[in-house]
Amino acid sequence: MLKKIFLLVAANLFLLAQVKSDSLKEKDYDITRYGAKSNSEVLNTKAIQKTIDAAADAGGGKVIVPEGTFLTGSVILKSNVELHIQKGGTLLGSTKVEDYTRLKRRMALILADHQENISITGEGVIDGQGRELALYIDSLFYVGKLEPRLYNRSRKRPNEGARPEIIEMVKCKNIQIKGVTIKDGACWLQTYDRCEDLVMDSIRVESDAYWNNDGIDVSDCKNVRITNSYVNSADDGICLKSHTEGCWNDNIHIENCTVRSSANAVKFGTVSRGGFKNVVIKNIRVFDTFRSAIAIESVDGGCLENVLVDGINATNTGNAILVRLGHRNKGDVGTLRNVTLKNIKVEVPFDRPDKNYELRGPDLSVLHNPIPSSITGIPGHCVENVTLENIEIIFPGRGNKGMAIIPLDRLDDVPEQETAYPEFSMFGELPAWGFYVRHVKGLKMKNVSVKAMAKDFRPAFVFDDVNGLNLQDIDVQGGENMPHIILKDVKVEYLSVDKKLLQQ
Known part of the structure; x- marks a missing residue:
């Protein structure tokens, strides 16, 4: 009797498995x-x-x-x-x-x-x-x-x-x-x-x-992971956008990706109506890219906050870092705060890095020297609480006064460009070859190294209207023998730099 029951159960189990197998098929x-x-x-x-x-x-x-x-x-x-x-x-x-x-x-x-x-x-x-x-x-x-x-x-x-x-x-x-x-x-x-x-x-x-x-566009999404991917695009590579007021990108994780772009490799914006919150970007390789390795922008009234960029290695890339708060829209000015960028190495060439693209991004319409990284707000609205740590950028140098010049006694001549499309080249000629910083509240730069491969008449750093500047372990190589850190309307929180680099 037990044997019959066992055989009947086994047969039923076989039929169930067969039905399940057919169902899966x-x-x-x-x-x-x-x-x-x-x-x-x-x-x-x-x-x-x-x-x-x-x-x-x-x-x-x-x-x-x-x-x-x-x-x-x-x-x-x-x-x-x-x-x-x-x-x-x-x-x-x-x-x-x-x-x-x-x-x-x-x-x-x-x-x-x-x-x-x-x-x-x-x-x-x-x-x-x-x-x-x-x-x-x-x-x-x-x-x-x-x-x-x-x-x-x-x-x-x-x-x-x-x-x-x-x-x-x-x-x-x-x-x-x-x-x-x-x-x-x-x-x-x-x-x-x-x-x-x-x-x-x-x-x-x-x-x-x-x-x-554009390679990948993510607009006003929540809980996003982009990993282990390769993007080669004639416009922005991986791009976070915000098209809808009252919505925003939240909890975004981008890691272990390689990007080649005739525009920006990884970008926030340009459309930034709602905003971006809680974004982590790690271990990104960038090459042959015309514009910025990382571009962080809020220009349409949105809120951009709590961003960590940890690990970018970029070669043959036109610009390292762009952080921009602007005001393209007619409504309230947005915010840009609590951003950390660390463990970043970028090599900037003298020539166009995207010259082998069939469709290259438009070249700049004005004469200019090599363009530095920049962190900029607008009058009355500062970028807030930015930390740069373990940053190494190699620039081409070769800046010369015959190409273009903004003297250090005319820093106010750098246009504000409040309503302009945000881009590393948006200001035209800039008075620094490494970093240009303006309208920022709370900036810490620790273990930041910039190197010019050839002479450049400009200083490495210009800080203009910065409240709460903290500089530690700043290294400047190349350029020319001159003060390389220029401070204008700056309230210093902490300075630990070689005095030979500094002019106040």
Whole structure:
């Protein structure tokens, strides 16, 4: 009797396991089973969307893009669905803008709005064919099929809103982007707006296809991790934005990433309406980047606070550090406070570091000497509580008076540029070659070393309107034999520097 019971239980367990196994198999949804065709000119949008819908209707599942190339327009990702692109598989974006749609914001190849538990994974590729798509949109303007308001005549290209992104997710929760390669966008490659619990790991971004090719844009999101990824983009690499008043990026962690950019490597802003809180950035490698290795900006009324940047190694990069509080908007001035930057090493070249990009960022319109790092607020509104520790920056030197000059007795000639677009070059010529600091309250610089590889007539540091300056272990190499620390309207908290460096 016991033997019969044992056999019956074993049989039932086997059947349950078989049912479970079959159920798991049914959770995989291959797009070719729903009509998708590889390596053809057939548009697979309907077949891929049908596959996603089937998985979503069943309560969730994995939509598989197998080996092959599948042409598609916009598809909408839904809750509990994983879009898995296998090694050797490619989702190829259409080059016809008519094949794209938008949900509430911008057009994109992959869209999601108010969805939960969604993923894009695998070792395959999402290729936006951005240059071909953008040029097609451009051609529509000249035949009268693109509204003039969507075209920028001065820059001779379609506006950003007229060009689809590759990924756009809005107000989604529990997102994972892992392993995939995302390449060649017509605009920003991917935007995550007002999302929560976003994990991006081990992805590769490659896009020198067209203008505004931001690698990763995170706007007003909470609980974000971006790790172990490679970004090569013709615009900002990893960019935190804040488009919505009353919203902000909160609890953001970026670590172990490599960035190459024809703009800024890691950037806060430029759009900064709500703000940025509790951000940690660690162990970032930067190379061949035109603008700043790290740019921290609040210029649209937002609040930026509690930021830690620990570990940046940048070579062939146009600027090391930019910290800027500005006032582009017509409302209240924002805030920028409680920022720590440490363990940073940057090598700044004399020539353009992004010269090998096909689409390089616009060069500066005025003559200037090599531009220093800067920390600046505006009159009546200071950047507050900034710490720089263990910083080493190697500059090219070669500043000369025949190129441009702001004498030390005319420091007030440096323009405030309160409403200007924030950028390391925004002030034009600056009177220092290492650091220019103005309108700051509470600044500690400890173990900061700057080196000029050739002569430069300017001092290494200029501090103007700084309340609570703490300098310890400041090392200056190169430049010229002169006082290298200039203080104007400065209240000193603590100074421990070689007196030969100092002029008050």
